[in-house]
Structure formats: structure tokens, C-alpha cells
Amino acid sequence: MEKRWIRKPAPDAEQVRHLADALRVNEAIISLLCQRNVCTFEDARAYFRPSLEQLPDPLLMRDMDRAVNRLLKALHLGERVLVFGDYDVDGTTSVALVYSYLRQFFGAERIDYYIPDRYKEGYGISEAGIDFAHEFGYQLIIALDCGVKAVDKIAYANERGIDFIICDHHLPGAELPAAVAVLDPKRQDCPYPFKELSGCGVGFKLMQAFTQQQGLPEEELYELLDLVAVSIAADIVPIYGENRTLAYHGLRLINDRQRPQRPGLDALRELAGLQTAELNISSLVFGFAPRINAAGRMGDAKRSVAMLLADTTAEAVATAGVVDKTNQERRGFDTSITKEALEMIEQxxxxxxxxxxxxxxxxxxxxxxxxxxxxxxxxxxxxxxxxxxxxxxxxxxxxxxxxxxxxxxxxxxxxxxxxxxxxxxxxxxxxxxxxxxxxxxxxxxxxxxxxxxxxxIPPVEIDYTIQLSDITPSFYRLLSQMEPFGPGNPNPVFASERVYAAPDSARIVGNSHLKIALTQDGHHTVDAIGFGLGEYYEQIRRGQAFSVCYTVEINEYRGAKNLQLRLKDIRWE
The missing domain is CATH 3.10.310.30 (Diaminopimelate Epimerase; Chain A, domain 1)
Structure with a gap:
């Protein structure tokens, strides 16, 4: 498919010069930073070393004081609390975070969680869930990743004497539900400075405010940022500002093999074949999210929550195995229905x-x-x-x-x-x-x-044009310090012009992937792979110069690591 190459505007030269003088690193890296509004030494320090101490005060969020007061009331009056969440990754990680954190205060007999059945109850807060709470004596429901538009359902709950705290991140409707508290940074009247939290992120802020109001240290809460990182990755929210800080520290927890890992995520890592890899946002999106999501898509999303909450490796492995099998079933449906849908269009x-x-x-x-x-x-x-x-x-x-x-x-x-x-x-x-x-x-x-x-026409946004000779191990090390990458902080895309295929290097791998060594000067070569770009093989073999756009990565094969370009598109000179 033809693609549009969109070259991002060059940043202000004076800003680049000042930051280059302060940091003394490659000009391409400096330009990337300035494009992302990282323009001073202080900005760069905050960008490369995101600090949890810089997180906004959770009480800045509209209704947060009301939410915490209601939660404390439930705690002191001995009430029962039901943690209610959506059936996708954001919802299930939210439930796992809030339930696991509050369980130490309420005790297992006074708190439980509920995930609606996708097929019987549909998305969001359901009458069946409210009826469950009423039947088993829950006086307070904390709704996560849903509820901001549930005006009728909250009215139904109010009639039954059940209070709601809503933690959502979707756009509200014209009328807010009559809940005790509606926490949503996208509320027009909400002064909270960061608007793009995931649903799990909003749940985390509620727990942060609860912790602060109790005068407790926040370190134990920070141990749950692995769940927030998974939610940020899977829900494709922008990874800048507070989300970048939360994802950065969540990934550090997941990748710190010196500390006890969450058994459920460890089991997912093994099922995804990522035991030895340094996990990043992409790993979570493609390795973890489909498996967690599959339980809600194909059956009971409570299995995903149980996996995330598992205390032992044996329990986690058993639950993760069921979740993975469900994901395999999902892939079978996905493949066959996609084939059928494409045929409907083509015919x-x-x-x-x-x-x-x-x-x-x-x-x-x-x-x-x-x-x-x-x-x-x-x-x-x-x-x-x-x-x-x-x-x-x-x-x-x-x-x-x-x-x-x-x-x-x-x-x-x-x-x-x-x-x-x-x-x-x-x-x-x-x-x-x-x-x-x-x-x-x-x-x-x-x-x-x-x-x-x-x-x-699909766009490819190009950050900067460089020479292949610029791509060195030290250049890659600087690039990798810009992670976590994702929406709002994308993996930089570079272009190089008038490149050639090194002699006899081009070949087709898999069904239609192009494997090639690229050179600009006949001396410096860099390996590259273009997934789905096998159609260019014959033209490349003719020796004509072309331009490429790509991201830079490390390829590991049989224990050996080398720099590799992941081609996004090819253009002929």
C-alpha cells in the first residue's frame, strides 16, 4: 500500500544549540528531544529520569475528596465494598490494583470484585452487577474504567441504597451520573492537570489519595505500578506526562529480576516467549495484552483478574495456561472472520x-x-x-x-x-x-x-534524516534512554537517502519479508528487515539507489546481538 512520508518540521535552531551545549550529545538526539517539547536541561532531566515525586496531587481531581471520604466511611463503619471493572485489559488491571491494595484494609471477607459478562451484561455497569451487590450486602461499589455515562444504572443503584465511586477516563455525556463521586479527568469541570490517564491510572490516583489521607507511606502502592504500565500499554493512551512516569516505573518493576515478580505477569512472560527479553511497551501490547484480553472476549474475564492476583507461581501458571488457551481460540476466530470480511469487500x-x-x-x-x-x-x-x-x-x-x-x-x-x-x-x-x-x-x-x-493514505511520520554511518551502538544507547515509547512519545522514525543493497544481501524470508544489508558509501553497512516489503525484492536487486524510513532496534539471534533497522517503507530515487 502506498504511504505518505510526512517529515516533521525541524525544531528551532537556537533551542537545539542551547540543549546541545547542555547535554553534549548527538544533534539528531537533540532534535528529537526538541520535537517532543524537551527544550531545556531541566526538561531533559525530567524526561530521562521521570520521578514519582513529580506526580500531580490526586486531590486536584474533581470529587476526589468525596471519594476518599466515602471510602474511609466504608472502612470505619464495617461496610462491604465491591470493586467493579470492565472486561478488557484496562478494566481487569484496574480491578486487580484496587482490590489487592484495599484488601489489606478491609479484609477478604469485606471486599470482592465483579467483572460483567460481555455477552449477558454488555459493556459497563450492569443491573445484574448491581443486583449482585444488593443480594450480598455490598453498600459501596467502586467502578473502574466505566460508568461515566451510566446515568440510569447509577439511579437504579441509588434506589437500592448502593453508593458508587466512579473511576473513568472516557468522555462524559451531557449529564453525569448521580454517584457519590465521579472521578474522570476529562470532566469539563475537573482541574486535574493531566487528562490522559488510563482507567487503571484513575484507580491508582484514588488509592494514592486514600493512602495520603491515611498518612501512610506510598512505597507499597508503587509496587502496583506494574499493573498500571500494562494498562497504559494495552489501552493505547498517550505516553507523555504522568503516563510516561507511571509506565517508566512500572516497566522498571517488571524488568527488575532481582525483586520478586508478580507471578501472573511472570507466567505471561513465559507464555509469550519473553523470559530473557527486556520488556517494553511493545512487549506488553503484543505479548501480554492479547492474552489478558482474551478471557473477556471469549469467556470470563474474572480469570484474567485471578491470574493477576495469583500469590504463587503454581496458581499463576495454571490460570495463565487457561487464559493462553482462550487466546489461541480467539486467534482462530480472528483469522477466519478476518478472511471472511476481506472476501466480502473484495467481491x-x-x-x-x-x-x-x-x-x-x-x-x-x-x-x-x-x-x-x-x-x-x-x-x-x-x-x-x-x-x-x-x-x-x-x-x-x-x-x-x-x-x-x-x-x-x-x-x-x-x-x-x-x-x-x-x-x-x-x-x-x-x-x-x-x-x-x-x-x-x-x-x-x-x-x-x-x-x-x-x-x-497511511502516513509515516519521519523525525529526522540521518546517514547510515550515524547508526552506532552509542547512538542506539541514547535512543533507548528515550523509552518508554508509545503514542505521544513514539519510537523515532529516521530516513536515509540514496542507499543501496550490499551485494547479494537481499533475500526473502518468511512469506513476504525483505531481509537486506544497506550501504550508503560502500563501506558502512547496516542490517535491515522490512516486514511485508518482499514485493520490492526484484527492484532492489537491480542496484538502483533508493530511500528508506525505519526505526532502530537490537536483533538477537542465537545469543548474538546486533543493530538492525526495521524498515517502514521504501522509495525509489
């Missing part, structure tokens, strides 16, 4: 030429439609919605392209929908089955009238 002239993809099939597995939407987006790169039937309704997930707000486009079809919610790039929706054709038509009309032609 329909209207679908192929449309500006959107909206597909509906009654028997597709509800737990994988979001993944299938992402796969179709990778292939056709346009706003995509995949729907299936559940409880007599069409329900599914949306994914979008860079720069296009799919949530807003869905909102403009609200009269055809029963419910919807989400973000700019990912959303969920439910509608009557008979409304699917009308929705497909209106959604296509809205998107086609608004989306720019260039938004339908």
Missing part, C-alpha cells in the same frame, strides 16, 4: 470503492469484531465498522484512520443507534438489526463528505 464493487467499511454478519464472534476491524483497516485504510448480532441487536466496533474522528461520525447517526461510545479512533455501537443498511448508507455519506483524500 463487492461498491464496498471496494467506498470511503468506509461497514460489514455485518449475524454469526461472527462478538469478542473479536474489534480486532477484525483493525485487520480490515490495515488492508483498506479507511474508517471501518464490523458488526455482529448479539441479544437480537447489531453490535460491534469501529476503528479509524489518522486524523479522522470516527466517534463524531457515529454520533451524527445517533437516531439509528441504541447506544454508542468511545474515542476518536475507536468506538463501540449497538443498533437494531433492521437499521444496519440505513446506518451503513448514512455513515458512508458523512465520512465521504468530510474525509480528506490524503487521510485515506
Amino acid at each position: 463487492d464493487d461498491l464496498l471496494r470503492s467506498a470511503r468506509t467499511t461497514v460489514l455485518f454478519k449475524q454469526d461472527w464472534h462478538k469478542g473479536v469484531v474489534g480486532i477484525v476491524a483493525s485487520r480490515c483497516l490495515d488492508k483498506y485504510y479507511r474508517p471501518t465498522i464490523i458488526l455482529t448480532e448479539s441479544n437480537g441487536k447489531a453490535t460491534g466496533s469501529a476503528r479509524s484512520v489518522v486524523g479522522f474522528d470516527v466517534h463524531q461520525a457515529i454520533e451524527e447517526c445517533a437516531e439509528l443507534l441504541d447506544q454508542y461510545g468511545g474515542h476518536m479512533y475507536a468506538a463501540g455501537l449497538t443498533l437494531p438489526v433492521e437499521n444496519v443498511p440505513a446506518f451503513r448508507e448514512k455513515f458512508e455519506r458523512i465520512v465521504a463528505g468530510r474525509i480528506l483524500p490524503e487521510q485515506l
Whole structure:
């Protein structure tokens, strides 16, 4: 697929010079820092050494005082507390964090957790969950990663004498639920300075405020930042500001093999084949998140929480094995449904030429439609919605392209929908089955009238153009200190121009991957791999010069480590 190369503007030369004088490092590194608004020595110190002491005061969050007071009241009055969370990674890590931390204060007999059944109860706070709390005498529910739009459900709970503390990070609706406290930094009236916390991050802030109000040291709470790091990675929230600090320290916990590891995450590391690797955000996204998510997608998400809470290796391994088997089942559904969805597009002239993809099939597995939407987006790169039937309704997930707000486009079809919610790039929706054709038509009309032609071409943002000779072990060491990488602090993408394939180095590996050694001067060569770029093999062999854009990584093979470029695209001179 053709890609747009977008070269980021060069930072201010004076800023680069001042920071270069202060840090005395490679100019390319300095430019990367300035592009990320790291422009002074003090900024750089905070960036390279994020400190937990710099975290914003949790009491700056609207309703935090009310939330802590209600929690303390429950503690002192001997009330029972139910920790309620969504069934995805963010929700299950939130539940594991809050439940495990509060259990030491409330005791196991006064606190429990609840994850709604994806298929019977759907997303968010459910009447079934409230009925469970009422039946078993829970007076307070802490809702995590959900609830900010649950106006009717909170009213239902209030009628039954059950209080709610909501910890959410999604955009609120026009009316807030009548809960005791609604903690959400995205509330318009919330002065909290960092708006992009994960749901688990909001739960962490509640525990931080609770700890401070009790006059307790925070070190024990910081031991739970491994869970926050997993939530940040899996929920694809921006990794700058407070999130970067939390992820940085969470990853340090996960990678510190000198300290006891969380048995559940250790079991996941082994199942993902990452026993000896230094884990980063990408490792958590691709190694941990699918397995944790699979339990909620395919069955009971409580299994994921049980795995994260496991006290012993034996218990964790047993639970992780079940979760991993569930993930294998999920992958089978994912592969077959993706194949079916792509065939539906390829065999329909209207679908192929449309500006959107909206597909509906009654028997597709509800737990994988979001993944299938992402796969179709990778292939056709346009706003995509995949729907299936559940409880007599069409329900599914949306994914979008860079720069296009799919949530807003869905909102403009609200009269055809029963419910919807989400973000700019990912959303969920439910509608009557008979409304699917009308929705497909209106959604296509809205998107086609608004989306720019260039938004339908995948972009590659290039940070800096360098020579291959700049890529040295010391250069890579400096780059690696910029981690954790992710949205808001992406792994730097470099370009190099007029490069050639070293003689006889180009070959195809796997089905369609390009393995090659690149040179610019005939002397300095760097190994590179381009996943899915095998189509360029014949043209490269002809000896013509070309440009490449790439990230820099370490490749480990049979115990040997070497620098390698991961190619993102190739252009011919």
C-alpha cells in the first residue's frame, strides 16, 4: 500500500544549540528531544529520569475528596465494598490494583470484585452487577474504567441504597451520573492537570489519595505500578506526562529480576516467549495484552483478574495456561472472520470503492469484531465498522484512520443507534438489526463528505534524516534512554537517502519479508528487515539507489546481538 512520508518540521535552531551545549550529545538526539517539547536541561532531566515525586496531587481531581471520604466511611463503619471493572485489559488491571491494595484494609471477607459478562451484561455497569451487590450486602461499589455515562444504572443503584465511586477516563455525556463521586479527568469541570490517564491510572490516583489521607507511606502502592504500565500499554493512551512516569516505573518493576515478580505477569512472560527479553511497551501490547484480553472476549474475564492476583507461581501458571488457551481460540476466530470480511469487500464493487467499511454478519464472534476491524483497516485504510448480532441487536466496533474522528461520525447517526461510545479512533455501537443498511448508507455519506483524500493514505511520520554511518551502538544507547515509547512519545522514525543493497544481501524470508544489508558509501553497512516489503525484492536487486524510513532496534539471534533497522517503507530515487 502506498504511504505518505510526512517529515516533521525541524525544531528551532537556537533551542537545539542551547540543549546541545547542555547535554553534549548527538544533534539528531537533540532534535528529537526538541520535537517532543524537551527544550531545556531541566526538561531533559525530567524526561530521562521521570520521578514519582513529580506526580500531580490526586486531590486536584474533581470529587476526589468525596471519594476518599466515602471510602474511609466504608472502612470505619464495617461496610462491604465491591470493586467493579470492565472486561478488557484496562478494566481487569484496574480491578486487580484496587482490590489487592484495599484488601489489606478491609479484609477478604469485606471486599470482592465483579467483572460483567460481555455477552449477558454488555459493556459497563450492569443491573445484574448491581443486583449482585444488593443480594450480598455490598453498600459501596467502586467502578473502574466505566460508568461515566451510566446515568440510569447509577439511579437504579441509588434506589437500592448502593453508593458508587466512579473511576473513568472516557468522555462524559451531557449529564453525569448521580454517584457519590465521579472521578474522570476529562470532566469539563475537573482541574486535574493531566487528562490522559488510563482507567487503571484513575484507580491508582484514588488509592494514592486514600493512602495520603491515611498518612501512610506510598512505597507499597508503587509496587502496583506494574499493573498500571500494562494498562497504559494495552489501552493505547498517550505516553507523555504522568503516563510516561507511571509506565517508566512500572516497566522498571517488571524488568527488575532481582525483586520478586508478580507471578501472573511472570507466567505471561513465559507464555509469550519473553523470559530473557527486556520488556517494553511493545512487549506488553503484543505479548501480554492479547492474552489478558482474551478471557473477556471469549469467556470470563474474572480469570484474567485471578491470574493477576495469583500469590504463587503454581496458581499463576495454571490460570495463565487457561487464559493462553482462550487466546489461541480467539486467534482462530480472528483469522477466519478476518478472511471472511476481506472476501466480502473484495467481491463487492461498491464496498471496494467506498470511503468506509461497514460489514455485518449475524454469526461472527462478538469478542473479536474489534480486532477484525483493525485487520480490515490495515488492508483498506479507511474508517471501518464490523458488526455482529448479539441479544437480537447489531453490535460491534469501529476503528479509524489518522486524523479522522470516527466517534463524531457515529454520533451524527445517533437516531439509528441504541447506544454508542468511545474515542476518536475507536468506538463501540449497538443498533437494531433492521437499521444496519440505513446506518451503513448514512455513515458512508458523512465520512465521504468530510474525509480528506490524503487521510485515506497511511502516513509515516519521519523525525529526522540521518546517514547510515550515524547508526552506532552509542547512538542506539541514547535512543533507548528515550523509552518508554508509545503514542505521544513514539519510537523515532529516521530516513536515509540514496542507499543501496550490499551485494547479494537481499533475500526473502518468511512469506513476504525483505531481509537486506544497506550501504550508503560502500563501506558502512547496516542490517535491515522490512516486514511485508518482499514485493520490492526484484527492484532492489537491480542496484538502483533508493530511500528508506525505519526505526532502530537490537536483533538477537542465537545469543548474538546486533543493530538492525526495521524498515517502514521504501522509495525509489
